[in-house]
Amino acid sequence: MNQPHIAFLGVGLMGAPMVENLLQAGFPMTLWNRTASKCEPFAARAEVASTAASAVADADVVITMLENGPAVDAVLVEQGVIDALRPDAVVIDMSSVPPSLAREHAARCAAAGAGYLDAPVSGGTVGAESAALSIMAGGEGAVLERVREVLESLGKVTHIGPAGSGQLAKLANQAIVGITIGAVSEALLLAARGGADPAAVREALMGGFAGSRILELHGQRMIDRRFEPGAPSRIQLKDMRMILDEARAEGLTLPLAQRTHDEYQALLANGQGEADHSGLLLALEHLNGVRMTAADLPPRAQANRE
Known part of the structure; x- marks a missing residue:
């Protein structure tokens, strides 16, 4: 079975070591970051996209690791990521955002035919570097099972409940x-x-x-x-x-x-x-x-x- 193609949006303090662990696990990846230079250390091993929407065009799984709710909303909604998703893609928001916003994004993804998990993490940069993050997943259990292998490359996953519960x-x-x-x-x-x-x-x-x-x-x-x-x-x-x-x-x-x-x-x-x-x-x-x-x-x- 082919590894799912991952689009990772947000290669910052936490995102960079997470990208490294996903690459080490063998996942093909496309990266996007608002400051493009942060993607450069991975350019030999992953594609680098010029826009968030183009990054997700061929992705089976889209991971966002951004600073806050407004940043996530800007990328998913205003920059057209949800509109650009492939049918049956899964969006995993690993940022920390208000539970109400997670529920809104889940509804938008469902309307676009995509799955959604809010899956914020605990463990800081130490946990990110050692692939030992505690991952708190909200959303449908069946969607979580589809991407469990991806998340377990980053740490330990616990299904909390419906969308918003992870937050x-x-x-x-x-x-x-x-x-x-x-x-x-x-x-x-x-x-x-x-x-x-x-x-x-x-x-x-x-x-x-x-x-x-x-x-x-x-x-x-x-x-x-x-x-x-x-x-x-x-x-x-x-x-x-x-x-x-x-x-x-x-x-x-x-x-x-x-x-x-x-x-x-x-x-x-x-x-x-x-x-x-x-x-x-x-x-x-x-x-x-x-x-x-x-x-x-x-x-x-x-x-x-x-």
Whole structure:
């Protein structure tokens, strides 16, 4: 059986390693990106299209990995991708967009005779590079089975429910991620200002009930002050905004999500939107007028490090 031809739209921070894994798995591919130069590293192994609509003309599967809902809508609708789809093609939107928009795109694809999945991911660039993404798929189960081999080349796939459900799962994921980053920031800064070595505190907590991937990975980023983006803070703020929008639509009040949203908003107001989302520590430091670095720790904390 021939491998399905994949059109991949959005070769950015997450898209590039995903493209690499799909090529390694042997899928023939056509690539498109708004900034065409980002496709150049793959030009010897994949076709590069000049427009999004031309990229999907011969595709069995179309994957979008774009920054936000308006970008996805612009590509699928305004730039004519849905109109250019082959009959029975499957669109897999792996971006993070509002659930209502995912349902709208599913209806548009159905009207065009195409399948649709909203399949956002968790795992960041590390998961993308290692083909270990958690993929949350919304849509018809039969459509998912048609493209399961493609998605399993990128990570672990879970069918959540009907169209829009994948995006709801991603919002749940981002609520936990954002709120937990805030908790880790506060905990490590509190420990450091009281005289404890934050690195030792993190190590101790990793073996207990507070242990988590956030504490493991982002806690270490905070201690090392490595805030180059795996997931930029501006994207986390966008996700927190979508969480609150969805909550309001359902008549819910989510105070922890609201507080975390406001902290990320403060981080961006300080000009640090491109910092990794673990950089929420920077907003907390700015609020308190202190830094969690060895030079700025109380004397007893510095003594613990020596």
